[in-house]
Amino acid sequence: MRGKSVVADARDVARATELIELGMRLQMLESETPLSRERLTKLYKELKGKSPPKGMLPFSTDWFVTWMPNVHASLFAAIHHHLIKTSALDDIDALIKAYRLYLEQCRALGLDVELSITRAWRLLRFLDARMLKIAPCTCCRGEFVVRDYDLTRNYVCGLCSPPSRAGRRRAADEELAAAA
């Protein structure tokens, strides 16, 4: 800790606090902030009133290409892309700001939040690592998240041609709840 600026430390703690409140997992906090694991754990317990979850982070790219998650992931990716193209932001600030704008969109549209900040962070990592990429839809010219090895020359997005029964999950859930 020798030689470390108190002001910088305060900023790191404030940032970690913001990320924990948005629901970020401890593993990601460790890689995104210079704070030690013990301090992060303490901070997490203080804010959430419980120990951080210890399981593995979601690691599959497949989740992002299923229908509903793909819409959310593409929306987040579009917002993030816009922000980093128009402003000079730190990676972590861009993530926080884009995620807040995404939450705001969900609220405005009355959609359930599908993409957790953990997934959003994963998405950016997958895009960086070229395990996922962005492809333009030939129908609406919007840009969507696809897997790297997907063929995209004649790509049509899930919103232009939704698969049968897409988005019916909630109706099915409600039927189930009504039957129970």
Added chain:
Amino acid sequence: MIDESMLAEIREANLTYLILAQRMLRADRAQGMFRLGIGEDVATIVETLSTAQMIKIASTSFLMCKLRFDDRMVWDLITGHDELAMKGAHAAILLARALPEAA
């Protein structure tokens, strides 16, 4: 020739727009630029305008803000009635991708 009351309304809309834009940019510059759909240069100008300057700019006979989407697809999506949430999400994906011209 438009009448005096319409000119007054243009001035009012201009002033409201400029004040709101400035407030958004001062609250959070990056998010404000995203919501307004403007680039770095314009954001800097708007952010630093004084109240007197804003009143002066607002009192022209031109409307300061213009319709942002010239894409037929977006209009169809946001004016459609069925499945509002998914259409809205679709429109938001298309809109968020559109970068300001000067950026």
